[in-house]
Amino acid sequence: MRIEENYSLRGYNTFRLAVKGRWFMEYESEEELVRILRDEFFQETRSLHIGSGSNLLFLNDFNGIILHSAIKGITVVGETDDSVVLRVGAGEVWDDVVDYAVSRGWSGIENLSLIPGESGAAAVQNIGAYGVEIKDVIETVEAYNRLTFEKQAFSNASCGYRYRSSFFKDERNDPYVITYIHLRLSKTPRYTLHYGNLKALAAACSPLTLPDIRRIIIDIRRQKLPDPAQTGNAGSFFTNPIVPSAHYEALKKTYPAIPSYPMDGDRVKIPAGWLIEQCGLKGKTYGQVGIYDKQALVLVNLGEATGDEIALVAERIRTAVAERFGIKLMPEVHYVES
Numbered sequence: 001m002r003i004e005e006n007y008s009l010r011g012y013n014t015f016r017l018a019v020k021g022r023w024f025m026e027y028e029s030e031e032e033l034v035r036i037l038r039d040e041f042f043q044e045t046r047s048l049h050i051g052s053g054s055n056l057l058f059l060n061d062f063n064g065i066i067l068h069s070a071i072k073g074i075t076v077v078g079e080t081d082d083s084v085v086l087r088v089g090a091g092e093v094w095d096d097v098v099d100y101a102v103s104r105g106w107s108g109i110e111n112l113s114l115i116p117g118e119s120g121a122a123a124v125q126n127i128g129a130y131g132v133e134i135k136d137v138i139e140t141v142e143a144y145n146r147l148t149f150e151k152q153a154f155s156n157a158s159c160g161y162r163y164r165s166s167f168f169k170d171e172r173n174d175p176y177v178i179t180y181i182h183l184r185l186s187k188t189p190r191y192t193l194h195y196g197n198l199k200a201l202a203a204a205c206s207p208l209t210l211p212d213i214r215r216i217i218i219d220i221r222r223q224k225l226p227d228p229a230q231t232g233n234a235g236s237f238f239t240n241p242i243v244p245s246a247h248y249e250a251l252k253k254t255y256p257a258i259p260s261y262p263m264d265g266d267r268v269k270i271p272a273g274w275l276i277e278q279c280g281l282k283g284k285t286y287g288q289v290g291i292y293d294k295q296a297l298v299l300v301n302l303g304e305a306t307g308d309e310i311a312l313v314a315e316r317i318r319t320a321v322a323e324r325f326g327i328k329l330m331p332e333v334h335y336v337e338s
């Protein structure tokens, strides 16, 4: 167990903001976690569990306890003719898990290559990319209730998965700390290639292999998104809005080229990046904050931006999109206040 005071969180948020946590506690096992949860000081102090902070915007220093999992390990805990089940420690870097699966020929998560962050958070966020979401392979999530100290195993159905959200993301269910996730992967290749230009790029590989798909996805992502190690960012700042079909049809009259993805229940998903771009904001900079020139959905820290400054630019974008399209963008990034 590691306990630090006035700890710099610059390495624990991909915006690379110079913020501090009053306390930082890192545990390596479930036993250490339970010791922290039972501690009186912990119970009396405000706390926030983080992964690698790739979906967080710290508005200022965090005047409480930052909790972090260093629970590692990937083990096979189930196997059939057709599939394997992996049990993965919440503190494992997500992309290492993808690499592990791909190099063994197990498919299901290759489209989620290079998504930053840790495995516990991936299950909270229901990470998704290129037509795949982690909910498609989650079998079970092991979590501790920080109020009762009891361990609970959540089935996929009880994780309440929705677009970029889950039961665990709802603040009312905040007491849960995820310690392990179980993923069911296919031993026979089952590729998901329908999204964007994936199929066209994959067609150039014959025969197509899992490592090919991982490489193609990594190449696309590197071209489109800034590397947080070089330029602070948190990926897509807003979720793609889902609007009633009637709203979309009305917009289409003025903007015939408006892109869309049909959803169930007579609704349509519209790419938020396109809406922002139409407002003429792509590539704009405001002080130390930029709207990324290759993808308007990404806000970047050009150096020493503060969380407040980034939040102000986000607000400016929301206002512009609301005025032009009548659509309220919602941040995908979680704002953390002191």
Ligand SMILES: Cc1cc2nc3c(=O)[nH]c(=O)nc-3n(C[C@H](O)[C@H](O)[C@H](O)COP(=O)(O)OP(=O)(O)OC[C@H]3O[C@@H](n4cnc5c(N)ncnc54)[C@H](O)[C@@H]3O)c2cc1C
Residues within 6 Å of the ligand: 014, 048, 049, 050, 051, 052, 053, 054, 055, 056, 069, 090, 115, 116, 117, 118, 119, 120, 121, 122, 123, 124, 125, 126, 127, 128, 129, 164, 168, 169, 176, 177, 178, 179, 225, 226, 227, 228, 233, 234, 235, 236, 334
């Ligand atoms: C360049 C870039 C590209 C990105 N691309 C994508 C993408 O394609 N698709 C996508 O879905 N996301 C994407 N993201 C967002 C981000 O990578 C994911 O949301 C990721 O899952 C966050 O992981 P993290 O470890 O950084 O979690 P954090 O940001 O630290 O935390 C996220 C949430 O999980 C909670 N949490 C963390 N660990 C635990 C735990 N053990 N138990 C309980 N709660 C916990 C936190 O309290 C917080 O609410 C991108 C981000 C960046 C910077």
